[in-house]
Amino acid sequence: MAKKSKPQEPVPVTQPLTELLRLPAGPVDLGTLDPAATTGFAGSKADAPALTAALQPELSDLQERLYATGRAGLPGARRVLLVLQGMDTAGKGGVLRHAIGMVDPQGVRIKAFKAPTAEERRHPYLWRVERELPPPGIIGVFDRSHYEDVLNVRVNRLVEEAVWSTRYEEINAWEADLVASGTVLVKCFLHISSATQKERLAARLDDPTKYWKYNPGDVDERAKWLAYAEAYEAVLERCSTQVAPWFVIPSDRKWFRNWAVAQLLVEHLRSLDLQWPPADFDVEAEKRRLALT
């Protein structure tokens, strides 16, 4: 699926990624989704850094408009929540660094969800997630999320099936409320192949500057690849709704993955038709007051 053409000039996306990468309804078989695809990308690997950087001015403008509506306290101010999920080494960190790193850090709140703390365990699983929702005008990014409660929790049998199996519908209802109350939810599954994961783990073991990224537990989790794939298929099939669809980001190629998430974010922000907040003061009167100082 990777396009081989090398255009001399950056070519704009002709069909939005919000359509191209949106998971269609129906049964999901990860084996049929190509993790090395470069869907919608009009160029080759060599074009990727320039095409990704070319998104920055618009991303920057849109994010500032979003931020402005939040700061101005406009009643309709939106929130954006980008959810990143994927197998180990799929590149959540890379997306944060290269795509989210293009956004003014004042307008971004990143939350990485780890194993729940003792306090978090005393609450329903959505409690800690609810607390981390972005305020109006802010782009929140979840590095892992409530989906771990039907992924890691399911695969490692941390609760009984009778418990986790009810969560898909709960999550759908919770996300529908979130969207109804003005949050733009962008759920990205970073899809890699098992072979790519093996390569990336091997690279960490081959390079002393990457030892810190490696954990022996990664190999233990890798041994559960099929169980994780099954759990992801259930998530994608049952929790890709009309109001909160999943986007499948082919992530074997890092350069495509980073571009695609940035492009998806731009498309979502663009669709909000964000306007600069009007003055809530008398502009001419303020000019006169300032002139007197």
Added chain:
Amino acid sequence: MAKKSKPQEPVPVTQPLTELLRLPAGPVDLGTLDPAATTGFAGSKADAPALTAALQPELSDLQERLYATGRAGLPGARRVLLVLQGMDTAGKGGVLRHAIGMVDPQGVRIKAFKAPTAEERRHPYLWRVERELPPPGIIGVFDRSHYEDVLNVRVNRLVEEAVWSTRYEEINAWEADLVASGTVLVKCFLHISSATQKERLAARLDDPTKYWKYNPGDVDERAKWLAYAEAYEAVLERCSTQVAPWFVIPSDRKWFRNWAVAQLLVEHLRSLDLQWPPADFDVEAEKRRLALT
């Protein structure tokens, strides 16, 4: 003081900004510190974007090493805290966007201190600041800080002089503890002229895309310029210590300001001689385990 030379190639800083911009001991008169200076910058305005961007690779490498030591839980893992203070429009937001924006957002925690909440008011003034200190491996950035408790609080007489006047020594003792326990503290005063502030406020009133940045209260605060200048002079004179000096960043020129803060951050990180954490597992054994998967 602005250098007029236009070198064809980016020229490295010959003397560190940690020396050039470090406030010397002794009485401080803001009137004698040129807010339009470009101290240590080997180039002109046109060179600034390239010279600033040229810092990114080293900044990125140093930040990742810092982050790695924190993630690896090394006992000596350092924390970095950048404190940004300055009059309204001095450019704290611009520094966050353009200098801190060059750093991987996963390794940065930005905290903007506003008027204290009801809960914060029930605690000593350093309580809310203490809670926002960066964890090991992280670069914390304070957009305003505990210094507001001897700036805004002093100028607007929010507590009695008998209260605020004891705070300088308290702050010095608190910061000395912070540094002794492994935090690298980089305190930047963004220094602008009164004329520059007036221009920047006027620009916000002239441009509908900037109305949201303007608040009529800004003119009220501007009327207290001299009182603020006096309060800043007291801060700079009394709280620039051997272990936690103030750096005065001439900030009338935005391009110099952004470069200077990024350069200062690089110099501080460089001085830590950050090493990649060693493997805390058997590398060869892990390679064999991975190969079997």
